[in-house]
Amino acid sequence: MKTIGEAIKERRGILNITQRELAEIAGVGVNTLTKIERGEANPSLRVLQRILDTLGLEIRIGIRQ
Numbered sequence: 001m002k003t004i005g006e007a008i009k010e011r012r013g014i015l016n017i018t019q020r021e022l023a024e025i026a027g028v029g030v031n032t033l034t035k036i037e038r039g040e041a042n043p044s045l046r047v048l049q050r051i052l053d054t055l056g057l058e059i060r061i062g063i064r065q
Helices: 004-014 019-026 030-038 045-055
Strands: none
Touching (some): 019 030, 030 045
16 A cells, blocks of 8 residues: 555656646645655645645545454
């Protein structure tokens, strides 16, 4: 299973956009985005949603039993 940062980085690569471009479009700081991709940040849901919306991604939460 990929981390959220890995999924963001992979999708950004598929769309051929830089971290700086994604950060600007999503309205987040480039340093924040870099840290999220590296797994070094704990972003708020609002920030994460802005990034995911920009990339056309969504989070699915499953419950393990």
